Structures are given as C-alpha cells and as structure tokens.
Amino acid sequence: xxxxxGVLRSATAAIAAAAFxxxxxxxQALAQDKQPITFALLQDFTGVYTFVSNEYNQGQQDYIKMVxxxxxxxxxxxxxxxxxxxxxxxxxxxxYNRAVEEGAVLxxxxxxxxxxxxxxxxxxxxxxxxxxxxxxxxxxxGQTFPYVFPMMATYWSQASVLAKYIEEHMGGLEGKKIAHxxxxxPFGREPLPILRELAERKGFEVKAxxxxxxxxxxxxxxxxxxxxxxxxxxxxxxGGGQPVSIxxxxxxxxxxxxxxxxxxxxxTDMRQVGFEAAKGVKRFAATATGRDTPxxxxxxxxxxxxxxxxxxxxxxxxxxxxIGVATMAASVQAAEHAIENYGAPVTGPKLKxxxxxIENFNAQGLMPPITITEKDxxxxxxxxxxxxxxxxxxxxTDWITAYQDIVWEEIEENAKQFEQGN
Numbered sequence: 306x307x308x309x310x311g312v313l314r315s316a317t318a319a320i321a322a323a324a325f326x327x328x329x330x331x332x333q334a335l336a337q338d339k340q341p342i343t344f345a346l347l348q349d350f351t352g353v354y355t356f357v358s359n360e361y362n363q364g365q366q367d368y369i370k371m372v373x374x375x376x377x378x379x380x381x382x383x384x385x386x387x388x389x390x391x392x393x394x395x396x397x398x399x400x401y402n403r404a405v406e407e408g409a410v411l412x413x414x415x416x417x418x419x420x421x422x423x424x425x426x427x428x429x430x431x432x433x434x435x436x437x438x439x440x441x442x443x444x445x446x447g448q449t450f451p452y453v454f455p456m457m458a459t460y461w462s463q464a465s466v467l468a469k470y471i472e473e474h475m476g477g478l479e480g481k482k483i484a485h486x487x488x489x490x491p492f493g494r495e496p497l498p499i500l501r502e503l504a505e506r507k508g509f510e511v512k513a514x515x516x517x518x519x520x521x522x523x524x525x526x527x528x529x530x531x532x533x534x535x536x537x538x539x540x541x542x543x544g545g546g547q548p549v550s551i552x553x554x555x556x557x558x559x560x561x562x563x564x565x566x567x568x569x570x571x572x573t574d575m576r577q578v579g580f581e582a583a584k585g586v587k588r589f590a591a592t593a594t595g596r597d598t599p600x601x602x603x604x605x606x607x608x609x610x611x612x613x614x615x616x617x618x619x620x621x622x623x624x625x626x627x628i629g630v631a632t633m634a635a636s637v638q639a640a641e642h643a644i645e646n647y648g649a650p651v652t653g654p655k656l657k658x659x660x661x662x663i664e665n666f667n668a669q670g671l672m673p674p675i676t677i678t679e680k681d682x683x684x685x686x687x688x689x690x691x692x693x694x695x696x697x698x699x700x701x702t703d704w705i706t707a708y709q710d711i712v713w714e715e716i717e718e719n720a721k722q723f724e725q726g727n
Contacts, residue, residue, distance in 0.1 A: 343411075345409035349419075352391040360623055397422065410433060469707035469708065478507040483511045485497060486539070486541070489516060495541075519544070520545060523550060527550075564585075565586075570624075588698070591628055673685075685709075
C-alpha cells in the first residue's frame with residue numbers, strides 16, 4: 306500500500322528543490338550584476354488543491370527557467386520562492402511574511418481560502434497578488450483591489466461563456482432547462498447569480514443541485530437532476546468530484562454532449578470516466594493545450610530537452626501545466642513593462658502599473674488576448690469552449706467573451722460590499 310502522506314512530502318520536497326534550481330540554472334546564462342526580481346509561489350502541495358498545483362507549479366517554474374536561460378527580464382533574473390501552505394490561511398500568512406522579507410514583489414497562492422485571507426495584507430503592503438482561476442471574482446475591479454490581479458476569466462465569466470455557447474451552438478437558450486450541479490461551497494455557488502440573471506433575460510429555467518464536499522458521492526443529487534429533466538447541465542466542481550459528476554450523470558441518462566464544465570476538467574479526469582464514454586463533454590478553456598504553441602516549444606527546447614525540467618515530462622502541455630505557464634508569461638510581461646516604463650528595481654507599485662500596461666497579450670497564442678487596465682484586472686473575461694473527442698480537447702470556438710455587462714454588475718456590487726466592510 307502506498308503511503309500517500311510520504312508521497313506528498315516527497316513531491317513537495319522535489320518541487321522546493323526544483324525551485325532552488327531555478328536560480329542556479331539562471332546563473333549559467335545571465336550576468337549577476339542586475340538585481341533579481343522575486344516571485345513567491347506559496348501554494349497547496351499537500352492539501353486540497355494537489356490535483357492541480359503540482360502541474361500548475363511545474364509549468365510556472367519551467368517558464369521562469371526558460372526566461373532566465375534566455376536573458377531574464379531586461380537582464381534581471383527572476384528568483385522563485387516556492388513553499389507549501391497546505392491550503393491553510395495561517396500557513397499562507399506565515400509563508401507570505403517570510404517571502405516579503407525576502408523581497409517578493411508578487412505572490413500566487415492558488416488557493417481561494419488563502420488568497421481571500423491575504424487581500425487586506427497585499428493591499429496594505431502594496432505587493433501584487435495574482436489569482437488566476439481562483440480567489441475573489443470581484444477583485445477584477447482594480448480600483449477597489451489595486452494589487453490583486455485575476456488576469457483570467459472569473460467563474461462568472463466562465464459561466465457566461467458556457468451560456469453563450471449553448472445559445473449559439475446548442476439550439477438556443479429560450480425555453481430550455483439548465484441544471485447547475487455543483488459542490489456545495491462558495492466556489493460551486495458562484496455562477497448562480499449570472500445564470501439566474503441570464504435566465505430572466507433569455508427566457509430559460511435554471512435550477513441548482515448541490516452535492517456535499519468532497520464530491521465522492523453524488524447519486525442522490527443526480528437522481529434529482531434526472532427527475533427534473535434538464536436540456537443541459539453545467540458541472541462546477543474540482544479534482545475527484547468532476548469525473549464522479551460525469552459518470553453519475555451518464556448513469557442517469559444524461560448525454561455527455563449536454564454536459565458543460567468549469568475550467569477544472571483535465572485528461573486525467575476523462576481517463577477516470579473512460580475516454581470513449583466521455584466523448585462530447587465540453588468545458589471552459591483558459592489556455593490552449595498541447596505542445597504546439599511557440600512558448601511551449603521554446604520551453605521544450607531550452608529547458609526540457611536539456612534535462613532541466615522541474616517535473617515529469619509527460620505533464621508538459623497538459624491543461625494545468627499550460628495554465629501555470631500562462632500566469633508566469635503575463636507576470637513576466639508585466640515586469641518588462643515595469644522596467645521599461647518605470648525603471649528598475651521592480652517594486653510592487655511598479656509591477657502593478659506594469660500589469661495595467663498589458664494590452665492584447667496572448668503569450669504567442671497560448672492564451673486569449675488579455676488587456677488589463679486600472680479598472681479591469683480580469684483582462685476582458687475571454688476563454689473558449691473545448692470538447693473531449695475521446696483522445697483530447699478540441700476547441701469548438703475562438704477566444705470569446707460574453708455578457709460582460711452582467712458580469713460587471715456582479716463584480717461592482719460585490720466590490721462595493723467589500724469597500725463597505727473595510
């Protein structure tokens with residue numbers, strides 16, 4: 306029997322060791338006379354988010370290794386601090402304090418509980434916090450949350466894109482019944498205000514079907530869904546709960562082609578469902594998958610093929626790996642703007658302005674083009690819908706955005722509540 310705790314400890318140690326290797330690898334290619342830029346990746350490697358964090362962090366580290374191997378950011382190497390928070394806010398606070406003492410100007414927790422807890426601190430300390438695909442959706446309002454950058458489509462925007470796909474490619478919304486099946490948590494419930502507002506405007510029904518955490522048992526929920534008889538189903542879970550949702554939906558007579566998922570759905574989930582059985586399932590996609598884009602090809606050439614990769618080579622090009630690469634690509638772009646427009650050394654305030662100078666950046670086709678402004682820290686809310694073909698994820702749309710007027714009503718209402726409570 307495998308000792309899971311021991312494996313997780315080993316994985317965390319390997320990630321941390323690889324992080325220290327980033328600086329050493331950079332030293333082979335860079336002069337050491339320019340001040341480094343420090344990013345802190347303080348993530349959950351042993352708790353709830355391990356289904357995504359290892360691959361995501363691997364992509365982040367490999368991208369930074371590539372940047373350092375090819376000259377850094379205007380000659381400045383990037384140093385990474387990688388530590389485990391276990392998805393615990395108190396450990397996140399401790400890791401953050403140490404990282405800031407060590408000069409970090411950017412932090413990424415990849416944990417909604419930790420990042421939400423840290424919002425007041427980063428605003429006070431003027432340290433940039435990126436919250437791609439997690440955290441507070443209302444942090445898209447850069448005037449209320451000047452140092453927080455979702456930088457990718459919030460769950461509100463993801464729900465809007467999926468609804469737009471149903472409207473334009475699945476026979477329309479009017480008169481339809483859409484079941485929202487979700488893990489019973491704030492994350493799972495987050496799309497409901499958007500779906501309910503759209504239902505009122507577009508003339509369809511939406512009904513909520515929660516299941517208890519962690520999502521290993523959903524039979525009763527899906528029995529209720531079957532009795533209601535929806536035309537389409539949106540599933541809003543993560544990790545092991547996602548393949549359980551799809552398997553149980555199919556057992557209850559729901560066609561895979563009528564299932565549309567939040568971003569957290571990967572090849573490993575499809576393997577658990579059965580590659581052929583899952584054909585037709587659709588999901589929101591925040592980045593391209595595979596190794597065909599120029600940036601992944603460059604990582605392969607400068608890092609992986611030279612034996613300097615952070616983790617298992619098989620992960621390169623996977624969904625979560627590529628999302629990690631995209632987060633660092635945008636962050637490096639911001640650092641470049643900071644140096645070009647405001648001068649070295651890079652500080653939190655300069656990096657903030659650097660992010661707000663990003664315009665139509667797509668990491669050479671890896672991600673949708675994002676434009677970040679002082680007001681909009683989400684970057685436009687773009688994504689696309691991909692479908693599982695039995696072998697991989699095939700894009701069904703171009704990069705699109707949808708119903709951002711409704712999304713921004715929700716952002717501004719929640720941001721106002723934050724302001725009133727602080």
